[in-house]
Amino acid sequence: FTVFLPTRVELFGIFMLSGLLVWNFFSGSVQAAARSVIENRALVQKVWFPREVLPLASVGAGLVNMALQATVLVAGMLIFQRPPDLRGLPILLLAILASVLVTTGLGIMLAALTVGYRDIEHFIDVGLTAWFWMSAVVFPYSAVVEGLGDYQWTASINPVLAPILAFQRVLYN
Numbered sequence: 001f002t003v004f005l006p007t008r009v010e011l012f013g014i015f016m017l018s019g020l021l022v023w024n025f026f027s028g029s030v031q032a033a034a035r036s037v038i039e040n041r042a043l044v045q046k047v048w049f050p051r052e053v054l055p056l057a058s059v060g061a062g063l064v065n066m067a068l069q070a071t072v073l074v075a076g077m078l079i080f081q082r083p084p085d086l087r088g089l090p091i092l093l094l095a096i097l098a099s100v101l102v103t104t105g106l107g108i109m110l111a112a113l114t115v116g117y118r119d120i121e122h123f124i125d126v127g128l129t130a131w132f133w134m135s136a137v138v139f140p141y142s143a144v145v146e147g148l149g150d151y152q153w154t155a156s157i158n159p160v161l162a163p164i165l166a167f168q169r170v171l172y173n
Helices: 012-039 041-046 053-079 086-116 120-133 141-157 161-172
Strands: none
Touching: 012 041, 012 053, 012 086, 012 120, 012 161, 053 086, 086 120, 086 161, 141 161
């Protein structure tokens, strides 16, 4: 990574994985939640139940995936002897809560919109790809803000940025 993306981040893999952990949870859960009602239309048409359960199940599955991906990060941290900042664990829990709330809200909203407008699913993929590059996963936050120039204010409206930065600060230390 340091050859193709010239950053001055020591142990870039740990840095990137700590941000990618949150991003993979967010993007995977939002995509799965947006498709959840349509993919289960047979169930929705036969049995009455709160439709919000389907996107919530997608977010729950995303949390399980996040926990499994965290084992890879922990293994890397052990191999490279990079301990986390244990004082930041409460912040990490708040970051997980914030990312779950943002993901759940956006997932339920997009699931409802996708039922009426099926093409939204394709726009979600494109939008999440653009969103990824503005979320300080691959580049440090300072580089993202510097790259935005006069539009630095747009970084502050990114709801996934704060959890990503919290994970990077606590886990990358």
